[in-house]
Amino acid sequence: MIDTSKKEQKRSLIINGALKLFATKGFYATTIPQIAKFIGMSSGNLYNYFSSKELLAQEILKYISAHLAKEIRKINDSSLSSQEKIKAIVKIYFNTAQSQPEMIDFFLRVYLSNREVFRKGCEGMICVNEFVTEIMIFFDEAVAKGELKNQDFFSAFGLFMGYLGGMVFLNGEEVLNKRLDEYIDDISTNIYNALKSD
């Protein structure tokens, strides 16, 4: 009989190891044997868990999406104002970028840079669905309460997430003058000012 919890642990070990390598070396420069060696597993055994490198990358994307969604859901379920929620989301995003940089780096440097890897299997927003859903819920409730301006979803989503992604990218390039978390207040205020209702 297969021990599912042990199988799940192994799966998680592979995802975390591959995430680190993909995020630092890039998708194409990382091989399955390298990932296997990094986590102390044989390539043959790794293929028992993920039949291809593309599939592994897609699972990593879902894993990151679910991780961020879980954190944003806690904010959505709280009684904070929309302005405070924006700050809490920015904080989570930047803290993740600092404490687990591979998560956001994977998003920016693998997902957004190698679209062909995700074209089949991650159509539309399937693989980032959990994350996008929580952002939708945040926007929907904020507009319903009259705290944010009603507009097209992607206009607001692009402004919010594009801004955060851009800052993390600049941070990765080491061109920022301050630590990323020192920008939380200013950036939260800018986002709120851009999205708030008239």
Add this chain to the structure above:
Amino acid sequence: MKLLWLQKITCNGNAHSFLNYPNLTEWMEDFEWVYHPLLPSTYSLKEIQSDIKECDILMIEGAIDREDSLFLELFYRYANEAKYILTLGTCATFGGIFAQAKDSIKGLHFDKENRLDEFGKFWQKSISLPGCPLQPQVLAGVLNAIKEGISIPLDKMHRPKYYYAYTVHNGCTRNEYFEYKIDEHRFGELEGCMFYEHGCQGTYTHNSCNKILWNSVNSKTRAGQPCMGCSEPNFPDDDLWRTKKNMGIPAKLPTGVPKRAYLSLAGVAKAFKIDRFYHPLMEDESE
């Protein structure tokens, strides 16, 4: 079985709609109109006002002005007599369009979705039949059931579940477009679901319009018009041809569907690009 049809503030829509009941002539053989505003009746309105006539079922069409003491007196006399009271249409049931004119105008037991106690002693024998207008088959079906002694399960607003447990979405021929979240609908040019842009309320409107077709032929959504929620307590809403959205997300979701679940499902469904739904179905594929 003796029927009394009283009207108050109404456009006559329910009375007219009932004339379209396909088997009206045969159906009438089993019933007697003590009084009906359009059909041959045993008594005139004057006669039923001057004296109490026997009646089994009292039917009210139109919203009721609480300041209209003359009508209220007539209503009480027959409401006490009748074994059943039917509110015909949305105005008589919830207040509808006419209730917007002044605060004292309401449905018999409801002011929109709020239950009123004024005629509480008649609540147990009342049946709510909203719709603008009420479908003739629904009224005929309910009256038949009463006559035959068939029990009619009611929901908490006393609407017969046989007809109102469903939503207008049930049986809509545009369901495929809804399933795959295709918000591409163009009036008269492209089939599609009208939930996303054009204000269709079918997914949360309780009625059988797509199960029992109007004039046995069609329904609003089948003909390419959005359902306006005409049998719902808050009818009429404003801006009926536009879906209210918060940042692109429909403000009102299908009955009983949690927002998070809906959005997750929509995100997955939207990923499919099914070509045939983006062209008129009647268009030649070779074109």
